[in-house]
Amino acid sequence: MMKNQYNQPRKLLAVLAHPDDESFICGGTLAKYAAAGVDITLVSATRGEMGRRMGNPPYLNRETIAAAREIELRQACDSLGIRELMFFDIRDKTVEFHDEELLTARIAALIDEIDPDVMLTFHETLGGHPDHCAIGKAATAAFLQKERRGALYFITFGEAMERPERYGYSREDIMKIDVFAHLKAKLAAFRAHRCQSEIDEWVWLPDQDALTHFGRHEYFIKGAPNAKVADRHDLFPYEEKVAEDSAV
Numbered sequence: 735m736m737k738n739q740y741n742q743p744r745k746l747l748a749v750l751a752h753p754d755d756e757s758f759i760c761g762g763t764l765a766k767y768a769a770a771g772v773d774i775t776l777v778s779a780t781r782g783e784m785g786r787r788m789g790n791p792p793y794l795n796r797e798t799i800a801a802a803r804e805i806e807l808r809q810a811c812d813s814l815g816i817r818e819l820m821f822f823d824i825r826d827k828t829v830e831f832h833d834e835e836l837l838t839a840r841i842a843a844l845i846d847e848i849d850p851d852v853m854l855t856f857h858e859t860l861g862g863h864p865d866h867c868a869i870g871k872a873a874t875a876a877f878l879q880k881e882r883r884g885a886l887y888f889i890t891f892g893e894a895m896e897r898p899e900r901y902g903y904s905r906e907d908i909m910k911i912d913v914f915a916h917l918k919a920k921l922a923a924f925r926a927h928r929c930q931s932e933i934d935e936w937v938w939l940p941d942q943d944a945l946t947h948f949g950r951h952e953y954f955i956k957g958a959p960n961a962k963v964a965d966r967h968d969l970f971p972y973e974e975k976v977a978e979d980s981a982v
C-alpha cells in the first residue's frame with residue numbers, strides 16, 4: 735500500500751464534470767492507484783442529466799437519466815476502486831454559468847478537508863467541453879490560491895499528449911502513466927456507464943477484442959509549476975522513507 739510520511743494511505747482527489755469523465759478519460763490511472771492502496775475521492779460536478787445518449791435503444795428520459803447515471807457511476811467507481819463519490823449537483827451543461835468564486839471556494843474547502851497528495855482535474859482551455867473547462871478552471875484556482883502540498887495534474891484525451899508541442903507544452907510537462915495492467919478495470923467501468931457506452935459496439939465485444947481499443951498509457955499535464963516530480967511515470971512524486979522514520 736502507498737503510504738505517506740505519516741504512514742497513512744496516500745490520497746488522490748479528482749474534480750471532474752460528468753459521470754463517465756473518470757472512466758473514459760483516466761480510468762486506467764484511477765484503477766492503478768486504487769489497486770496500490772491510494773484513497774481516491776471523486777467529485778462529479780453534475781449528474782450528467784443533459785447527456786445526449788439515453789441508452790441504445792433509448793430507455794431513459796430527462797426525468798430518469800440523473801438517477802440512472804448516478805447508479806452507473808457508482809458501479810464504475812466500484813470497478814475502478816474509487817471509494818468516495820461526491821456530487822456538487824450543478825446542473826449539467828451549466829457549470830460555466832455557476833458563480834466562479836463560490837465554486838472555487840467550495841473546491842478549496844474540499845482540498846483543505848481531504849489534503850490530497852495528488853489532485854486531478856481538467857485543463858481550463860484544453861478540457862474539450864465547457865463544463866470540463868469551467869470545473870477545471872475553478873479547481874485549478876482552488877489548488878493554486880494557497881501554498882499547498884501535493885501535485886496537481888490535468889487529465890488529457892487519448893494519446894494527444896504524445897505530441898505536446900502542438901499544445902504549447904514540452905515532453906517535460908507531460909506525465910505518462912502505464913495502465914496496461916488495469917485495462918480490464920477500465921473496460922468494466924466503461925460498461926458500467928451503460929447508457930453512454932451502449933452505442934459503442936467495440937465496448938461490448940469479447941474482452942480480448944474490446945481491450946485492444948485502449949491505449950497502454952494515459953497522459954497528464956503537470957498543473958503546478960512547483961510540483962516535485964521525480965519520475966514522469968508516477969503521479970506520486972515523493973518517495974517516502976516510512977521504515978527509517980518509524981525506526982527512530
Ligand SMILES: [Zn+2]
Binds near residue numbers: 751754866
Ligand atoms: Zn464530461
